[in-house]
Amino acid sequence: MLLPETIYDRIVIGFSGASGIIYGIRLLEILHSINIKTYLIISEWAKKNIAIETDKTLEYVKSLCAVNYENFKLDASVSSGSFLHDGMVIVPCSMKSLSSIANGYDDTLISRAASVTLKESRKLILVPRETPLSRIHLENMIKLQDAGAIILPAMPGFYHKPRTINEIVDHLVGKILDQLKIKHDLFKRWKDS
Ligand SMILES: Cc1cc2nc3c(=O)[nH]c(=O)nc-3n(C[C@H](O)[C@H](O)[C@H](O)COP(=O)(O)O)c2cc1C
Numbered sequence: 001m002l003l004p005e006t007i008y009d010r011i012v013i014g015f016s017g018a019s020g021i022i023y024g025i026r027l028l029e030i031l032h033s034i035n036i037k038t039y040l041i042i043s044e045w046a047k048k049n050i051a052i053e054t055d056k057t058l059e060y061v062k063s064l065c066a067v068n069y070e071n072f073k074l075d076a077s078v079s080s081g082s083f084l085h086d087g088m089v090i091v092p093c094s095m096k097s098l099s100s101i102a103n104g105y106d107d108t109l110i111s112r113a114a115s116v117t118l119k120e121s122r123k124l125i126l127v128p129r130e131t132p133l134s135r136i137h138l139e140n141m142i143k144l145q146d147a148g149a150i151i152l153p154a155m156p157g158f159y160h161k162p163r164t165i166n167e168i169v170d171h172l173v174g175k176i177l178d179q180l181k182i183k184h185d186l187f188k189r190w191k192d193s
Helices: 021-033 044-053 058-063 095-102 109-119 135-146 165-179
Strands: 010-015 037-042 067-070 088-093 124-128
Touching: 010 021, 010 109, 021 037, 021 044, 021 088, 021 165, 037 044, 037 058, 037 109, 044 058, 088 095, 088 109, 095 109, 095 124, 095 135, 109 124, 124 135, 124 165
Parallel strands: 010 037, 010 088, 037 067, 088 124
Antiparallel strands: none
16 A cells, blocks of 8 residues: 655656656656646656657656646746645656756756755655766766755666566666655565565
8 A cells, every 4th residue: 555655745757858758657657546746847858758668648648647847837836946845756867957957057847846956955856867877977966966866776676576677667666755755565675574
């Protein structure tokens, strides 16, 4: 059973154009199923990756969120620190969006909302997906971790013996929910009876 432990029941989600959009869609499905309101921003390259990497439609993905914003809408509610929420997750997080946030460039709604989440000392979870990583990528991640962000790379674990892609995806999504302090049973924990 999934029991939310959030205050506002509101989570901001950014989908950027890295590979691994399946993780973001699964996170949305879970949050939707437990009635947590999601404020979703989908970048243009994330929209393309939904079509390239999944059999889901953009309409289906949007149907899972409470509010959907275009990434250029810098006047959206989530652009302001006065919008209260329980945290923001960027999943997957491209190296481009990561760089924008790390360097305070704030050129898109995803990076602006992330920047605001940091300045308001709220939880910011970034799920980068790139390999191998350059020194620039690593330095940007260190900057963000120093500033309070949680870097949660899309690195699958195998100790729970996944048999399907869905089980690999659920492990990563479960790790995100752990950070959001939302109880779940998406994967079997190590030596947990
Ligand atoms: C099929 C596809 C896969 C991509 N995978 C990655 C990736 O895994 N990591 C990454 O950092 N960028 C990846 N990119 C590049 C980003 O989409 C590109 O840098 C884009 O400018 C990101 O913009 P956004 O962060 O505003 O979505 C990929 C692009 C395509 C088309």
